[in-house]
Amino acid sequence: MRKKLAIHGGKPVTKIKFPASHHFGDDDIAAITKVLKKANSHGSKPIEILQRGTERHKFERNFSNLHDSKYGILVNSGTSAINSIYGAINPDPGTEVICTPWTSIGSVSGAIFHGMVPVFADIDETLCIDPIDVESKITNKTRAIVAVHMFGNPCDMNKLIQIAEKYNLFLIEDCTQAHFSKYQNKLVGSIGDIAAWGLSEHQHFTGAGNCGILVTNNTKLYERAFGYSDQALNRADGPFKNYPYVHNFLAQNYNANELAASILNVQFSKAIKNIEKKINHAKNILKQISEIPELIPQKVRNGDKHTYWNMSLILKKNVFNCDANKFAESIVAEGIPFSGPYLGTGKYPLGPINKHPIFTNLDAFGKSKYPFDYKRTRAVDYKLSKCSNGEDLMSRTINFSPLSTLTEENVENTIEAIKKVANFYKK
Template structure:
């Protein structure tokens, strides 16, 4: 380590680091000749619509689905045009709709709750715990006679406590739809995330580990969920005569189809998931080893460290005021980070900022999932409904990691954390 010069940088001392921190994106930093090759191949074929029958057996989307079937060890996969589309398709595919409640965590991207509403069901918001994922006890406590499903979200690359969640879900005959948008490449006890529940939903948006600009994937072992999701993701699906889409009665759907261009980019990106995640894990473990003995900070609990995607390092301080002070000093030392106060934990990921959910405001003023005749429940929302979630996020500091980080980068983070801790804790 470089050694500290007298005092904290905010007080006139020499900052630990003056170089830029890591790139904003994990996925697009990996773009190379493979992406160019795959994209040019699509252009050369002059076939960018997936279900054009000429050349259907050479579809890039079909190849991408096969890759995710193999990765998650599931029987069915459906490529769609976004992560939100994957959630909606899975929910509708599972038969969830008006009158149903679906349990979601209070810390996740707003799309998780929005997807439930789009499926015409009612989201029930529950606490997270120190894993930053759904608290299994809070999940079980929130079950009502109207509960149909739960969506555990593998938040910030951290696997949920799937043993407890699956046990509770099976005991109460509930469907489990995994939201893997932020954890592509992760595992839980050796099983790929997305392949544990009744369905798994992925996102390929640019901030994710794998990108196709926008895009998503639904995986499942349930043929009915896959067939219904296929119909819903394309209002004309039965006309294409693809796989088992005709095995269920047709019904109105959307257009969530993935283009061949998106699929080609996602295919190239997905081929290197393990390499990227492997490097991320090495980076995170290097930093964790350097700070695990620091007094006064509590590391995020990871249910399965070997399955952690590891692009985020989180630790907790004793209280909100200390976290804000620590974060400010850490930034001054050259290590950008986020807290609940400075939007490092983006507002749209925290339930208190899901304005239309808390207000029970739907797309129609007269007919919403909460007011439709089929719903007999009485779910209530308030900004203080999940105090543990707000306490944890208020005390948490998050540092973004990147697969390109060097040993020097890691040691800068370690030194800055230890330096700030020595002065204020």
């Protein structure tokens, strides 16, 4: 029997409000208070307390150690961390970076600021970048590949490493959606040349608001990234400490602050536990809806660990009387916070970033088409970029964030709503 959907005036599955994604406790508050008290009592050098202090160093050390990396740099967002990676690579203008277009602009904005041209490659059923398409897009201008571990699902790193080695490219890992995910038992972020994570409020793990971190084992990349993230100045705790106090190259100020770092230190072990809860919620939901084979979960490679920042379901073709947006809206009406295809929902379903105005209008530096036409006979036309497999798969996805803060009742309601909506729209 098909039940009348809430979107059509029926009774919703639940009216209970879903919880916030993160909870800050007395321990977080105590950590901030300690930093502020220390700053007040410190006298003349608060930079060592509020910006480059022990909390920041502790987090950088613990996070990079966990990821088998010699170096870690805490900055103020995931975008800043990735921009610092491009700063570390220091590419020549006109060179290219290959990335999936199903990501945040943060994966490639730093490349454009460095005069690089993003080239978009298709994805496969893992919803991560497809190594075969990556290799087909390599030119003599290519300098780097970005592996975005999509929704928490690891990219095929062995294949990407082989390609990067074959063509002498930097392999950058964007782990912003994939804290503590594992590719074949290795934590993502410990595999490529250099890796970045966002630590913002909507991500798996946060320092209360914006933050980001990068890690690497490559000393040259570390030194330049350190400088790039902090005005290329010498700092007592940095690689240029014996240099004169001068700006050594063009750089940013992406410094994080000690308050955020102090919360990150408190949240670190909680984040690992919370992400396990998310995985359990996602697996529970996926198990309970496995009786609906028309909803296909994002493919996870055998031996990989998906951490489910987002749980994505692909609607089988020609089975439902509605598209993914309508399906997701119907679940929302049942009281469950689902969304339609990534990126862009509701009135703005633009989808992959190659369709966003920055690329369709080549709108980066004034009236010029720089860098998209730099040393080229004509500017790159992103309207021609073809990622047809991804277009097809992603346009059929519905998405849900299985937050660690969900109660058993929230999870049960989610399962019930998915089943109710699927049953209603099934042809």
